[in-house]
Amino acid sequence: MTRALLVIDMQRAFDDLDFWGPTTNPDCEQNVAALVSAWQASGEPIVVVHHDSVSPGSPLHPDNAGNALMDAVATVDPALRVRKNVNSAFYGDPDLGEWLTAEGIRELVICGIQTNMCVETTARMAGNLGYDVTVALDATQTFDLTADVAGLGVVTRTASDLMATTALDLQAGGFARIATTAGLVGE
Template structure:
């Protein structure tokens, strides 16, 4: 069965730590580049997803330079570019689910930014749609989060805690298998 690599939101705007806050996993971009190279060499499908924020103040808004893909992804010979303005790549344009179905692709491997947002949402939807989903956890990264939540007060989680929780939720919940880049490079 053919599998596709889905590279989510690897955009320059995520390097703006004044906007996003503290992050983790500085090896993310190198791991994504290694996966892209491996998929290209094997002539397996590569899907690149770009987040086009509706908020003009976001580094990911199409009018801002941060909307651009990082070099390792921009130079890749992607089979499909999906643009979206929500968390899931399955709600983008063109229709990812239809594209995968037309090609008989039942297995997807996800990487990119943010682990607990767009990567996790796409993994959950992919699992619910019947795909065999793998997340290359060390080819993702995210940012610290803080929010006042009714009944809980101020809640803070570090990027590392969020990555761990996402991995646990996805794998224990049956949505996806968690793997490392090195495991996927030998497949």
């Protein structure tokens, strides 16, 4: 096997829109489930990445119920489970890069949450490390963002805008191809 599915941070905390704010792509979990099913049927490896926040107040902290995996991946028996507390799955435990090398995997299909955070960071690193990367954009999800940015003032972007920007940055920047779940499952 030279291809793996990386499922990033599909955790119940992201269902809490009071905490995260407005979102887009309500079909994310359903599309992740379709990818997982296709990978299981093909016997290709699945890597489940789990975010363990170091902040006790975060819904993603290991002591909080939101740290649990969503139904789409809760029962998956992955080839590898990576736990991390930063944006990139390449900085987790166990070491994703070492495992990919040991398994001879050079192609990654990435999905999960958040599109413009952990998914994008992992895809950029994977591209820089020489992996052939595809991001299933419709199997990702993110949330509106607002921040007071020095020199710019208050900047706001909708989840849809952030998803489109991530897709553009990844594909135009040469980090990854953007695909749909249907396109990947139909291969």
